[in-house]
Amino acid sequence: MKDSRYIRAISEGLAEELDRDGNVLVLGEDVVEGGPFSVTKGLVGRFGTKRIRNTPISESAFMGLALGAAIAGLRPVVEVMFMDFLTVCMDPLVNHAAKMRYMFGGQYSVPLVVLTAAGAGGGAGPHHSQSLEAWFAHIPGLKVIMPSTPYDAKGLLKAAIRDDDPVIYVYHKGLLRQAGQMPEKDFTVPIGVADIKREGTDITIVATGLAVHQALSAAVGLQEAGVSAEVVDPRTISPLDTATIVASVKKTGRLVVAHEAVKGFGIGAEVAAVVAEEALDYLDAPIKRIGLPSTPIPFSPTLEAALLPTADDIGRAAREACGVAVEQ
Amino acid sequence: MSLSGDKKVEMYRSLLLLRKLEEKTVEMTMAGQVPGWLHSYLGQEAVAVGVAAYLRLDDFVASTHRGRGHFLAKGLDPNRLLAEVLGRQDGVCGGKGGEMHMADWNVGVIGSSGIVGGILSTATGVAFACQYRDTDRVVACFFGDAASNQGSFHESLNLASVWRLPILFVCENNGYGEFTRQQDAMRVLDIATRAQAYDIPGVIVDGDDVLAVAGAAAEAVGRARSGEGPTLLECKTHRWSGHYTGDPQDYRSKEELEDCRRADPIPRFRGYLIESGLLTEEAVQKVEAEVVDAVAAAVEFALNSPLPPPETALADVYGVTQ
C-alpha cells in the first residue's frame, strides 16, 4: 500500500490506462495544462498531444466527437472542467451516447468516460457549483459514479475506462486534497458495488461524494451519544447497489440519506423509495433526507454556507431518527 | 454622429475608472478579500468604453465572466458592483451572483454568464423584444474569441441575421481562451470573417484604441437602430493578466506580456486628448484625483456593507404569483 491523494489518484489512474491501452485518450479544454484542478497535469509529457488533446470551447462538438470516436473503437476520456458545463452537451450524452447501443440493436459499445468536477463550497457561484449527478442517473444507458476516497477514485476511474458503456465520473472539488491509501499494483473498483465505509448497528447513513466524509464525522459524534451508525457509500449512483443498502437498513432499522445535490427529486428520493419498496417493515423510524434546499447556489460565502448540508445536519437527522436528544 | 469634446473627456474618465477599480479589485483578491475567482479586465477597457459611447441608458449590454468593465461602462454603480464582487448585501445582486454573474436592469445590464457562450442567445432574445415592441433600443453582446467556437455563437448570429435583430455581437479578441492560444483553437484568426457565413457585416477594429472602437460601434448601433440588423464587431485587444487572478501564465513569454502593456489604451487616449486641446495637464490630474476618490469610496462602501443575512439565501428562487 502507498499514500496518495485524490487528485493524484485520478491522474495516476489516467496515466496507467493510457499506458495500458493505446485506444485511450484524454480530451477537453486545457487538459494539456492540467485543467483547473490539475487532474491531467503532466500527462502530456508522457503521452503527447495526440493523446492528451486540447479542444476549442465547443463542448457540444467535442462531446459528440468523443462519442463518435468511442463507437469507432477508441476509449476517450472527456474532461469537462465543471459539471455545470455538461448542460451545454446534453444532446450527445442523453439522446445519443446513452441510447446508441440499445436503439441500434446492440451493434456496438460506447466506451466513453466523462470526467467532471461537481460541488460547491468555494464561492464559485451559480454556474460553477452544481451537483447534477441525479440528472444523469435518470437516463437509462448512462452509468454514474461518484468516488469519495483516493482508492475509489483510482479504482473506479480505471474500471470506467475499461467499461464498454458511457460513464459519467463525478468528483467533488472538496475532495481533491483528500489523502488515503491504495495498492501499488494495478487494481480496479467494480462499478455498481457499494462500500460500507463504517459498520454500525443502529442507523444506516447512505451518503455520496463529499457527504460520505460528513457522514463519517457525524458518526463519530453519534457514537459519543451512544448511536452506532453504519455509513454506506454507494460509490456508483447508477446502477445503484440496492442490495447493500437494503441489507444495511434491514440490520439497523433506520435510514438517513445525505448528499450535496438538491434534495428534491434526487438520489435521496431514489434510495428512500427503494428502501420503502423492499424494507418498509424493517423501518423503526421515518426516513430522513439531507440535501440542498431547492435553490441555486449563491455566490456570497454566508449564503452558500447557509444552504450547504453539513455533518451536523446529518448528525441531527440521525439523532432524531434514533430518538436521541438533539443538541441545540 | 460624432463625439463631443465633453463626451470624450467622459470616456477618458470611464477608462480610468475601469482601470483603477480593477487594479484595486485585483489587489483585494490577492489579499484574500474576494471570494471565488476574479477574471481581470485589465488592458481591455477601451472595448467596453468605446462600445458604450453610443449606447443610451435604455439600451442593453450582455456580458461574460470577464464583465465588470462592461457593466461599469454602461453605468453600473461602482459601489454596488464592488460590493457584489465581495458578496455583500448591498451588492447589485445582493451577493447572489458575484463577479461572474451580475445584472442591473435599471442601467440596461441584462446579465452575464459563467457559462462561456451562455448569454449570446439570451441577448439575441432581448434584441428580439426590442424589435417586437417597435423600439429603437439596441443590445451590445460581449463575448470572447474562444466563445466564438460555441454553437450558441453561430446559432445566435444566424437567427439575428435572418430576423434582422438590433444587436451588436462584440467579440473581444484577446488571443486566449484560458491557457490556450487562439491559433490552437481555431484557424480563422479574424473572427469577423465568420460574419460572412451569416451575411452580416463583420468589422475588425483595434480594440486598444477607444475612438476606433467607438467609431465602429457608432456604425453598428446606427444599423441596429434603423432596422438593418446585426453586426459582428471584432475588437483586437490584450489580456494583461492571467485568465484568473493568480494564474501564473507560464504559457506566455515575458516579451509577450510586456508587449501587451505597450498597447495600453489609456496613455494613448490621454495623449490624443491633450494634443487636441480637450484636456490640459491640470485637468488630467483632476480627473485622476476624482477617479481615485470614486474608487476609495467604492472600497469603503463595499467593505462596510454587511454580508447578506443567511435567510436571504432562500429568497427569489421563484417570483410571487398573484
Ligand SMILES: Cc1ncc(C[n+]2csc(CCOP(=O)(O)OP(=O)(O)O)c2C)c(N)n1
Ligand atoms: C461552457 C463553458 N465551458 C468552459 C468554461 C471554462 N472557461 C471559462 S472562461 C474560458 C475561456 C473563455 O475565453 P474567451 O471566450 O476568449 O474569453 P476571455 O476569457 O478571453 O475573456 C473557459 C474555457 C466555461 N466557463 N463555460
Ligand SMILES: [Mg+2]
Ligand atoms: Mg479570449
